[in-house]
Amino acid sequence: METGLYALQRVSAMIMAPLIVVHLGIILYAMRGGLTAAEIMSRTEGSVAWALFYGLFVVCAAVHAPIGVRSVLREWTPLAPRLIDAAMLVFGAALLVLGVRAVYAVTGGWS
Amino acid sequence: MQDMTEQETMLEVAIWRGGADGRFVTYEVPLRANQTVLDVVTEVQRRHEPALAYRFACRVGVCGSCAMTVNGAPKWTCRTHVKQVAATGKITIEPLRNLPRIKDLATDMTGFFEKWDRAGGRFRGSATRHDEPARVDPASRQRQYADAGIECINCAVCYAACEVVAWDDAYYGPAALNRAWTLVNDERHAATKQTLADASDRGGCGNCHSQGSCVRHCPIGLNPTRSIAGLKRMSLLQFVGMGR
Numbered sequence: 157m158e159t160g161l162y163a164l165q166r167v168s169a170m171i172m173a174p175l176i177v178v179h180l181g182i183i184l185y186a187m188r189g190g191l192t193a194a195e196i197m198s199r200t201e202g203s204v205a206w207a208l209f210y211g212l213f214v215v216c217a218a219v220h221a222p223i224g225v226r227s228v229l230r231e232w233t234p235l236a237p238r239l240i241d242a243a244m245l246v247f248g249a250a251l252l253v254l255g256v257r258a259v260y261a262v263t264g265g266w267s
Numbered sequence: 268m269q270d271m272t273e274q275e276t277m278l279e280v281a282i283w284r285g286g287a288d289g290r291f292v293t294y295e296v297p298l299r300a301n302q303t304v305l306d307v308v309t310e311v312q313r314r315h316e317p318a319l320a321y322r323f324a325c326r327v328g329v330c331g332s333c334a335m336t337v338n339g340a341p342k343w344t345c346r347t348h349v350k351q352v353a354a355t356g357k358i359t360i361e362p363l364r365n366l367p368r369i370k371d372l373a374t375d376m377t378g379f380f381e382k383w384d385r386a387g388g389r390f391r392g393s394a395t396r397h398d399e400p401a402r403v404d405p406a407s408r409q410r411q412y413a414d415a416g417i418e419c420i421n422c423a424v425c426y427a428a429c430e431v432v433a434w435d436d437a438y439y440g441p442a443a444l445n446r447a448w449t450l451v452n453d454e455r456h457a458a459t460k461q462t463l464a465d466a467s468d469r470g471g472c473g474n475c476h477s478q479g480s481c482v483r484h485c486p487i488g489l490n491p492t493r494s495i496a497g498l499k500r501m502s503l504l505q506f507v508g509m510g511r
């Protein structure tokens with residue numbers, strides 16, 4: 157189980173690293189001449205590619221973050237390991253739901 | 268002779284007395300040439316404080332029983348010279364960190380050795396006394412990995428230096444994991460898979476932050492951080508089905 161989580165955390169980081177670079181790169185590139193929310197939406201709405209891109213991002217973040225926070229809580233708080241594990245499942249699920257909602261809001265409308 | 272003609276320079280030594288709720292007591296001992304911290308503790312015990320509890324055996328850096336916290340850092344006291352640590356003419360000597368204090372400078376090392384076991388550190392042979400001795404190629408990569416960590420004297424200096432041990436009671440610590448690494452690289456060991464599984468379990472290698480306090484303080488110059496990185500790598504490969 158520990159090795160599995162360790163592997164998942166590394167793999168999710170490896171996937172996220174290029175996604176973050178693209179994410180930041182595009183923000184900088186697209187913002188050069190100013191950009192409105194409406195313009196962003198016109199490009200992302202209905203785009204399956206952006207939905208997949210950010211969908212993957214959200215899944216990786218929802219896997220990666222709780223594993224890291226779990227370690228921090230184990231080292232820095234006296235909370236019971238079981239309790240931490242349960243809290244991290246909830247935390248991961250919350251990240252996933254919030255993230256998927258956001259991706260849907262920005263790219264939704266595809267059929 | 269010298270002592271009579273010259274005024275003795277004194278060294279101020281603050282030593283922890285009592286258990287967890289103890290306190291420092293200060294003694295004065297003469298500063299001598301080639302004096303180790305263990306010599307100082309012995310002198311205090313002989314001349315000032317016969318009830319002072321501390322451990323030592325070999326006095327030459329082999330047995331690993333004399334480690335203490337000297338001026339805040341974990342040291343093997345029999346091979347730490349006073350002149351290396353007492354630039355100010357004062358030394359503070361406490362028991363090792365991260366271990367329960369029994370009395371004065373003696374700690375309870377049970378947990379340290381139990382973790383050694385839990386991390387998979389027990390050798391299991393596959394051969395009997397009737398078999399030929401194993402022929403191990405000293406130049407093989409595996410044997411070189413094992414050799415790099417094999418000289419550990421179980422002094423617990425690294426265990427006292429490790430922040431993760433201080434934070435997380437469950438963590439096995441550098442010495443136990445270094446031991447597990449030497450075992451998984453020992454081709455005579457019959458339980459490599461089990462050792463690797465134990466060493467990467469809840470208290471195992473995944474907890475290490477790789478910052479190397481253990482390396483910095485190990486008196487033998489071992490590198491537990493590298494051994495633990497080896498365990499991480501090996502357990503990952505095993506996990507994805509590429510283990511050897």
Ligand code: SF4
Nearest residue numbers: 429475476478479481
């Ligand atoms: S490198 Fe790992 S084992 Fe060594 S002191 Fe740091 S956390 Fe502890």
Ligand code: SF4
Nearest residue numbers: 419420422423425485
């Ligand atoms: S690894 Fe070094 S510091 Fe740690 S117990 Fe062994 S000899 Fe002592």
Ligand code: FES
Nearest residue numbers: 326330331333345
């Ligand atoms: S007394 Fe044996 S190592 Fe110091």
